[in-house]
Amino acid sequence: MIVLAAFLLGLLIGSFLNVCIHRLPRDESVVRPGSRCPECGLPIRWYDNIPLLSFVLLRGRCRECEAPIPWRYPVVEAVTAALFAVVASRYGPTLEGGRTAVFVCLMLILAVVDLTDRILPDPITLGGAVAGLVFSAAAPLRPGVGAFLAALAGLEPGPRATSLIESAAGAAVGAGALYLVSETYFRLRLREGMGLGDVKMMVLIGSFQGLAGAFWTLMLASVLGAVLGVLFILIFRKGMAYELPFGTFLSAAAILIVVWAP
Numbered sequence: 456m457i458v459l460a461a462f463l464l465g466l467l468i469g470s471f472l473n474v475c476i477h478r479l480p481r482d483e484s485v486v487r488p489g490s491r492c493p494e495c496g497l498p499i500r501w502y503d504n505i506p507l508l509s510f511v512l513l514r515g516r517c518r519e520c521e522a523p524i525p526w527r528y529p530v531v532e533a534v535t536a537a538l539f540a541v542v543a544s545r546y547g548p549t550l551e552g553g554r555t556a557v558f559v560c561l562m563l564i565l566a567v568v569d570l571t572d573r574i575l576p577d578p579i580t581l582g583g584a585v586a587g588l589v590f591s592a593a594a595p596l597r598p599g600v601g602a603f604l605a606a607l608a609g610l611e612p613g614p615r616a617t618s619l620i621e622s623a624a625g626a627a628v629g630a631g632a633l634y635l636v637s638e639t640y641f642r643l644r645l646r647e648g649m650g651l652g653d654v655k656m657m658v659l660i661g662s663f664q665g666l667a668g669a670f671w672t673l674m675l676a677s678v679l680g681a682v683l684g685v686l687f688i689l690i691f692r693k694g695m696a697y698e699l700p701f702g703t704f705l706s707a708a709a710i711l712i713v714v715w716a717p
Contacts, residue, residue: 458543461556465539466506468560469532475564476531479579480572494522506532527567535563541714550594555713557586558663565656566706575652575702580659584626587662591622596665618665625661629669633657653701660709668712675708676701 475485477493490499497519503509510529517524538559546552561583565575595618634654661669684699 457548458540461543462536462540465536466532468539469535469563470504470506472535472560472564473528473531475579476527476567476571479564479576480568480574492517492520492522495520506536527571531563531567535560538563538710538714545714550590554590554594554663557590558583558713559710561586561659562706562710566703569652569700569702569706573698573700575650575656577655580652580655583659584655584662587626587659588619588622590663591618591665596621599665599667621665622662625663625665625667625669626658627661628666629657629661629673630654632673649701653705656702656705660705664709664713668709671712671716672705672709675712676704679708680704 471485474490478485488498490504491497492499494517497517500518503513503518507529510524513524515524515526516522539556542552542555542559546555561579564579568579569575592615595614598614598617599621633649634651637649637654640649657669657673660672664672680699680701683704687699
């Protein structure tokens with residue numbers, strides 16, 4: 456029952472994520488105005504805005520102007536619903552489950568926006584990092600480097616303080632490592648390999664996952680970027696200088712680790 460409720464909630468949240476994905480790159484409010492067709496600008500009726508179902512009933516077209524509705528909309532709704540169901544089955548109705556669901560939503564927004572618009576909006580990366588720190592105090596992360604650093608300093612903080620240390624260490628070290636890679640690439644090749652948006656995104660990932668999660672996310676994203684990126688370049692005949700959306704690979708890796716990793 457909890458899994459089904461999470462799936463249905465995921466459909467509704469996925470619909471809102473689509474609003475964020477469309478409007479954030481354009482610096483538009485995600486609250487006002489209400490849902491509108493991006494082609495004709497007319498408001499979308501509530502019965503044409505039911506996740507997945509409306510897309511099927513409308514045959515993928517706007518009721519007013521008949522412009523095609525991008526497949527991204529039902530895909531994001533379906534993926535969000537599926538991930539919410541997985542999170543609910545693993546964590547149940549707990550603060551840890553809530554933290555994971557919020558993190559998954561942030562990653563989905565960044566994955567699609569970076570793939571389509573090649574930007575990683577600050578309200579999501581930096582705002583999400585603050586949310587990660589808050590969650591680390593409310594739903595403590597598992598003991599890791601935070602506990603080790605506290606013991607090294609001769610301190611015995613409680614689980615919330617230790618979790619905050621873990622969260623801050625993950626944010627700082629994860630972002631620092633990616634910035635170092637970026638700077639090294641720039642000095643060797645004299646051109647930018649990745650932007651500061653990716654570095655800010657690692658602040659977000661580290662604040663939610665801690666140091667170990669940030670490390671494995673970075674490793675898995677690098678593998679995904681190398682393998683899938685090369686395949687994309689070969690299939691679509693792009694040059695080796697083609698700019699890959701590394702934020703999308705970071706998002707995919709982060710979701711895989713936070714949802715399925717032990």
